[in-house]
Amino acid sequence: MNLSIKQLFGRKPKSSNIAKQRLKLVITQDRVDVDDRFMTRLHHELAEVLAKYFEFSANSVKMNLKQEGNSYILVADFPYTKFHDMSMRR
Amino acid sequence: MGKVIVVTSGKGGVGKTTSTANLGTALALLGKSVVLIDADVGLRNLDIVMGLESRVVYTSMDVIEKQCELNKALVRDRRVDGLMLLAASQKNNKDDMQPEQMKAICDKLRTTYDFTLVDSPAGIERGFRNASAGADEAIVVTTPDVSAIRDADRIIGLLQNVEVEPINLVINRFSPQLVGNGSMMDQADVLDILNIDLIGVVPEDSGVITSTNRGIPLVYEDGSPGAQAYMRIARRLTGQRIPIPDLEQKGLLSSIVNWFTKKK
Numbered sequence: 001m002n003l004s005i006k007q008l009f010g011r012k013p014k015s016s017n018i019a020k021q022r023l024k025l026v027i028t029q030d031r032v033d034v035d036d037r038f039m040t041r042l043h044h045e046l047a048e049v050l051a052k053y054f055e056f057s058a059n060s061v062k063m064n065l066k067q068e069g070n071s072y073i074l075v076a077d078f079p080y081t082k083f084h085d086m087s088m089r090r
Numbered sequence: 091m092g093k094v095i096v097v098t099s100g101k102g103g104v105g106k107t108t109s110t111a112n113l114g115t116a117l118a119l120l121g122k123s124v125v126l127i128d129a130d131v132g133l134r135n136l137d138i139v140m141g142l143e144s145r146v147v148y149t150s151m152d153v154i155e156k157q158c159e160l161n162k163a164l165v166r167d168r169r170v171d172g173l174m175l176l177a178a179s180q181k182n183n184k185d186d187m188q189p190e191q192m193k194a195i196c197d198k199l200r201t202t203y204d205f206t207l208v209d210s211p212a213g214i215e216r217g218f219r220n221a222s223a224g225a226d227e228a229i230v231v232t233t234p235d236v237s238a239i240r241d242a243d244r245i246i247g248l249l250q251n252v253e254v255e256p257i258n259l260v261i262n263r264f265s266p267q268l269v270g271n272g273s274m275m276d277q278a279d280v281l282d283i284l285n286i287d288l289i290g291v292v293p294e295d296s297g298v299i300t301s302t303n304r305g306i307p308l309v310y311e312d313g314s315p316g317a318q319a320y321m322r323i324a325r326r327l328t329g330q331r332i333p334i335p336d337l338e339q340k341g342l343l344s345s346i347v348n349w350f351t352k353k354k
Contacts, residue, residue, distance in 0.1 A: 014272030019236050020279045027243045027283060 054080040094196045094206040096225035100241030102212030105262040110209040115307040116324030118173035122204040125174045129221035130211040134178035141305020151179035154191045184216045189223035196224025228257045234275045258289035270339035290323035
């Protein structure tokens with residue numbers, strides 16, 4: 001639409017577009033880093049709930065936020081050693 | 091009940107103090123009662139930008155230390171009705187103030203004044219936490235460059251954590267010409283990254299420098315583009331619906347000009 005002559009001839013891209021792309025990348029990374037405290041809290045609360053259902057060792061747990069395209073995916077590994085027998089619990 | 095609005099940015103030098111001075115004066119010119127609080131303890135500047143530096147007797151620190159009543163510490167701006175300034179102490183530092191103490195001052199002012207604007211220091215530490223402690227809403231000031239926008243994003247996250255809402259964005263020092271030739275991000279680019287509501291775009295205006303030299307806020311100069319932009323933002327703050335004009339320089343003529351004055 002608003003292409004300059006330079007772009008039509010395949011010269012340097014507009015520096016404003018470069019700025020925007022660089023910012024988008026770095027801000028996405030910043031936001032994930034800032035969420036460290038949030039992740040720690042989520043980790044503790046998830047562990048509390050899951051501990052009702054199965055046994056796992058707390059230091060084998062891994063949690064990560066991953067980005068794919070525009071969305072985040074929470075990946076949580078809770079390697080369990082055994083299920084609690086839920087039928088006995090009631 | 092009035093509103094307490096923190097004016098903040100993360101990065102320094104993007105125009106927080108200029109914006110606070112001009113928006114406060116503009117709101118008073120619109121007939122609102124306004125208090126401006128300088129929250130930059132130890133590096134106070136709002137008084138000199140407002141041209142009120144010779145009239146400051148007491149500061150917010152004197153109020154906190156109960157050396158004087160809040161009302162007595164407010165400096166009345168004689169150029170317009172209903173505009174007051176609460177200066178920051180220059181001999182203290184940010185750690186001498188607790189967020190709850192600033193909140194107590196804001197809570198009192200809210201009951202009397204339509205608008206309390208808190209000029210936040212740069213940074214994300216104690217000074218920012220003090221400045222935002224009593225705020226209902228926030229105005230985040232940024233310029234259209236990578237460092238200011240990155241810092242604005244960080245500040246927006248922190249404000250959202252403490253449930254300051256709404257958070258409105260002011261894009262300052264916008265150059266229609268640079269945007270027109272692709273050397274500066276436009277408002278759509280900035281909003282796409284920061285994803286908050288825009289309340290105004292202030293064009294680059296050399297009048298800001300001369301008005302600061304004189305201690306007379308730009309909004310007193312009716313004709314200047316910066317003054318007009320600040321007046322529009324003030325009207326929006328009072329609830330008026332005023333469209334945000336597209337300041338970008340486009341069209342055939344500027345395209346031709348741009349082609350001859352190629353920018354990297």
